Amino acid sequence: MKLKSDKDEVTLKDIAEVVGKSVAAVSRALNDYDDISPDTRAYIKQVAQEMGYKPNLLAQRLQKRATDSLGLILPVLSPRNADPFFSELLGGIANEATTQGFDLLVSTCTQGDEENQAYSRLIEGRRVDGIIVAHPRWHDTRISLLTEQQFPFIIVGAVLPELKHLCVTDDVTEGATQIVNHLIAQGHTKIALINTTLDLISSSNFLAGFQKAMLNAGLTINQNWLESCNTTPKDGYQTAQLLFSRVETPTAIVTADDVLALGVIAAAHDQGLEVGHDLAVTGYGDILLAEHSHPPLTTIERPTYTLGQHACRLLINRLRNQSLGPETVLFKPSLVIRQSSDLALWL
Amino acid sequence: MKLKSDKDEVTLKDIAEVVGKSVAAVSRALNDYDDISPDTRAYIKQVAQEMGYKPNLLAQRLQKRATDSLGLILPVLSPRNADPFFSELLGGIANEATTQGFDLLVSTCTQGDEENQAYSRLIEGRRVDGIIVAHPRWHDTRISLLTEQQFPFIIVGAVLPELKHLCVTDDVTEGATQIVNHLIAQGHTKIALINTTLDLISSSNFLAGFQKAMLNAGLTINQNWLESCNTTPKDGYQTAQLLFSRVETPTAIVTADDVLALGVIAAAHDQGLEVGHDLAVTGYGDILLAEHSHPPLTTIERPTYTLGQHACRLLINRLRNQSLGPETVLFKPSLVIRQSSDLALWL
């Protein structure tokens, strides 16, 4: 026999009745106000503990007009699409959010109208206090919307040219340069690029890094060898086939994404090319499979999980302390050389 | 110039003042109660619209003592681990949740103590109305906890033996049987199995299907060829190496997961084996990369996205309508035959 049914939650009022004090006193005691005597405070805390009191978050949130939640909207190219970047980013964000006592609200949308609706839903419903925007684009309507509404947000995956926002990213330009320099050091001169879709700011960064390294080495960039596509194996496969159909073909293909690169490798195999020997292929991101593809993929290690953690932390800091100005965190990329681009490693 | 600053939200009270009615009348009008005259109702709705009224979700939720949120906790083996199954499942869940007006709250945890903490956090904080549990295990403490607390939940990825819970899954046993039958039809008799970790209920199901097909064909199961590991490429790689080191080696390796299978393929390559020719390898799940691995991977197509959708829908139905009893949804798997197991497809 229980005093309270399992379903009835203990409230401040219940505690107040037991200890014979006002609800306010109980609240203040539990929140460590110093205008409650130490004895009473200890007693109240003990009773609260014994009664199994858990504050009602909804009431607290209504009171302080904050949701203690962050929003993340995942872009969905197709139902079957599952970009490891987002899962890993999500991991970092979710972990940090929990640490900071925040909830993470995730929703999905396809690009286009649905995307703006998804953002409006979060903002207008005041479902979250801040939003994390991944992979910003040129003329990004999400960012316009958030800026217009003066809604707190942080960008992951590129630094906006205006420099007036919170941004966390790895240095994609630098990463691209490192990759290309590595290929040049391997003796390659005929280097192709398969970039991610050009609306992404990061794709421009990647291109910039690519160009910089090529020009620096005095190499010309063949416009027939510049392509871009979505980050799926299939797209990588098809775009590689396109390159193979050119009259002149490259000896190395630089890609801006690992998943895409795995598609390129598959295409090369089907073309009868031995990757790492006849053709060098590189990726970006160092997903788990990069190490265990055939051959293992040369790529740039991107601290995706850490990116998520930092983005989350920075955004929460911003929410807690209005005074902070724009801030940018840039992670240095590191090159991971594997057989797909290195003859010396090839047996 | 605006009447209200951007930051001040319009409340029922504001509308009430403008239309000269009580707050209750406004609330009732907006909620289509029929004890408000049609004229007034229309007028109030129009004013609300013009003033840009958006109901305060926190207040609504406090009022009706429900969060309109679902919880999903992602297991994290390592920061770098990103299981496509979960991303895809997440997609289906998130999509359906939004459709139904629910929010999806995601958090992460490593297995063990942290996991129970994560679930307690959701339950005790009443952060969500229901929880989706993926990949149930034997003696699953998550399920004990939820059952004890009488908290609504649904299980994805297996049907519990007790049959008293909501469950949505694909028929893993059937899938395993199909795979093995296919290999047997290809002439294989020396078939090894690399299962997922044995604490998962689905791994038992997979094993059951495997055994059934083997026994049915009169084949003996070699205990030296039964292994299990985590679903990462590295684990698959290492476990395959283990199999290759046996005195007698199989001609086919069945695995219970695509990602794991890709690791097996890499190991086979490094061993000098031509997958699809010298060795058949099969996976489970039909992730995007399965079609573009080298060689393309024979696998079972799992409707992961749909699994998520259905789980979400069923759980919400349960929350809305207490009367429903236990329910189980089982999806039939379908075999996708590719070069990794079929000589006829091999050139």
Add this chain to the structure above:
DNA sequence: ATTATAAACTTAAAGGTTTGAGGAGTCAAA
């Protein structure tokens, strides 16, 4: 003329917490 009925509202409480303002009591200094 009285009573019942219905329409169109309003009032007030409830949901649980936080917090500024204020009050009662004690003690000490002037």
Add this chain to the structure above:
DNA sequence: TTTGACTCCTCAAACCTTTAAGTTTATAAT
């Protein structure tokens, strides 16, 4: 004896919405 200060509380409003119960006014029935 007043004044002030201090300690330890309580009151009541506020956050915003929903809803059970009640009120007013008009209309119809008896």
